[in-house]
Amino acid sequence: xxxxxxxxxxxxxxxxxxxxxxxxxxxxxxxxxxxxxxxxxxxxxxxxxxxxxxxxxxxxxxxxxxxxxxxxxxxxxxxxxxxxxxxxxxxxxxxxxxxxxxxxxxxxxxxxxxxxxxxxxxxxxxxxxxxxxxxxxxxxxxxxxxxxxxxxxxxxxxxxxxxxxxxxxxxxxxxxxxxxxxxxxxxxxxxxxxxxxxxxxxxxxxxxxxxxxxxxxxxxxxxxxxxxxxxxxxxxxxxxxxxxxxxxxxxxxxxxxxxxxxxxxxxxxxxxxxxxxxxxxxxxxxxxxxxxxxxxxxxxxxxxxxxxxxxxxxxxxxxxxxxxxxxxxxxxxxxxxxxxxxxxxxxxxxxxxxxxxxxxxxxxxxxxxxxxxxxxxxxxxxxxxxxxxxxxxxxxxxxxxxxxxxxxxxxxxxxxxxxxxxxxxxxxxxxxxxxxxxxxxxxxxxxxxxxxxxxxxxxxxxxxxxxxxxxxxxxxxxxxxxxx
Numbered sequence: 001x002x003x004x005x006x007x008x009x010x011x012x013x014x015x016x017x018x019x020x021x022x023x024x025x026x027x028x029x030x031x032x033x034x035x036x037x038x039x040x041x042x043x044x045x046x047x048x049x050x051x052x053x054x055x056x057x058x059x060x061x062x063x064x065x066x067x068x069x070x071x072x073x074x075x076x077x078x079x080x081x082x083x084x085x086x087x088x089x090x091x092x093x094x095x096x097x098x099x100x101x102x103x104x105x106x107x108x109x110x111x112x113x114x115x116x117x118x119x120x121x122x123x124x125x126x127x128x129x130x131x132x133x134x135x136x137x138x139x140x141x142x143x144x145x146x147x148x149x150x151x152x153x154x155x156x157x158x159x160x161x162x163x164x165x166x167x168x169x170x171x172x173x174x175x176x177x178x179x180x181x182x183x184x185x186x187x188x189x190x191x192x193x194x195x196x197x198x199x200x201x202x203x204x205x206x207x208x209x210x211x212x213x214x215x216x217x218x219x220x221x222x223x224x225x226x227x228x229x230x231x232x233x234x235x236x237x238x239x240x241x242x243x244x245x246x247x248x249x250x251x252x253x254x255x256x257x258x259x260x261x262x263x264x265x266x267x268x269x270x271x272x273x274x275x276x277x278x279x280x281x282x283x284x285x286x287x288x289x290x291x292x293x294x295x296x297x298x299x300x301x302x303x304x305x306x307x308x309x310x311x312x313x314x315x316x317x318x319x320x321x322x323x324x325x326x327x328x329x330x331x332x333x334x335x336x337x338x339x340x341x342x343x344x345x346x347x348x349x350x351x352x353x354x355x356x357x358x359x360x361x362x363x364x365x366x367x368x369x370x371x372x373x374x375x376x377x378x379x380x381x382x383x384x385x386x387x388x389x390x391x392x393x394x395x396x397x398x399x400x401x402x403x404x405x406x407x408x409x410x411x412x413x414x415x416x417x418x419x420x421x422x423x424x425x426x427x428x429x430x431x432x433x434x435x436x437x438x439x440x441x442x443x444x445x446x447x448x449x450x451x452x453x454x455x456x457x458x459x460x461x462x463x464x465x466x467x468x469x470x471x472x473x474x475x476x477x478x479x480x481x482x483x484x
């Protein structure tokens with residue numbers, strides 16, 4: 001046998017064996033007139049456990065390539081030669097070979113577990129249902145029935161919505177932009193995908209904050225990009241680090257979230273924002289500014305965005321209604337140079353023929369009404385109440401076991417655990433007790449941190465959730481002490 005297992009790669013051994021058998025069937029190395037090598041023989045030849053070979057044959061049987069015959073071993077299935085049914089595609093192989101990577105297994109697990117209605121969910125980055133503007137939407141539907149045509153709209157999005165967003169950006173954030181420089185997207189996530197797919201190529205180097213929610217996104221690896229981390233302190237990234245990274249790796253883009261950052265909740269000071277813009281101009285590095293939270297500032301003072309100070313068109317600005325109105329509305333936008341917006345709009349049209357007119361109509365009616373400002377005032381007040389409740393619960397249940405800085409806006413609170421504990425075991429124990437959070441290493445290289453999303457739960461649920469979390473932490477600490 002000339003086949004050798006490669007134990008230095010991530011592909012499981014049983015899958016390597018299955019691929020070898022499948023290739024041998026295709027090339028005729030294995031004859032349909034004779035049984036395939038026995039499980040014992042293959043295990044001895046390849047120096048693996050018999051169970052590994054069994055798993056390989058199980059996979060081949062599941063896709064119709066082989067069949068087990070009692071008393072005579074494993075044979076090539078007659079189905080693949082057209083004698084019986086048609087051969088089934090190896091969908092498992094297709095799933096694994098696709099270029100678009102799946103979410104991290106832990107992210108998938110959290111999303112699956114939080115479907116339980118009994119779960120206190122402080123993992124999902126969204127608003128609680130009682131913070132949605134449901135009454136305002138009902139009044140909009142009642143006072144102004146939807147009469148728009150349900151055909152394809154402009155590739156950049158509905159012109160009325162883009163004009164309304166233009167007015168909104170100037171009124172709330174001091175950003176001057178015309179409708180032609182705005183693209184409507186399906187939330188900020190699609191905006192990031194369009195930018196990565198259309199403006200970068202495999203092998204390009206990009207920089208993101210550490211920690212950052214972008215670290216958990218597979219889109220950078222799916223696009224073949226090289227991702228480098230910019231360490232953050234309580235004021236965000238240090239501008240000089242961008243220069244150092246650029247000298248070593250020729251950074252093509254920098255992705256930052258300067259206001260109430262996800263996951264840390266920090267807010268970058270004006271001096272650092274200005275210096276980042278200076279570096280962008282000096283080295284010609286585009287800045288992708290993701291700003292879903294600045295409008296939630298509890299005191300109503302919205303910091304000056306990089307886009308507002310951008311005089312040269314170096315910043316692509318992303319925002320959405322997901323974190324301030326409703327995540328399910330799926331309305332986001334990109335602001336940038338017209339040439340870039342047209343390129344991204346062309347790609348979006350290829351993907352989905354442009355955004356659905358109905359949510360655009362709802363968003364336009366709501367943002368353009370006086371009810372929008374009333375809603376923003378409400379969520380600022382409510383989010384501050386929930387952040388205070390979370391702070392009280394952490395102090396009451398955990399005391400000096402945990403450290404945190406209170407954000408002045410946004411929906412996330414970042415905590416450092418003061419006792420060594422496996423954060424993934426902590427998540428498992430918390431989920432068993434009906435509480436979900438996100439381990440810190442999902443967002444970067446630092447361990448011993450956790451993120452709680454206070455915007456997702458009611459004050460009562462926050463108190464109960466941290467109580468459950470503290471019991472999970474106490475259980476693991478006692479278990480670890482017993483093992484010493």
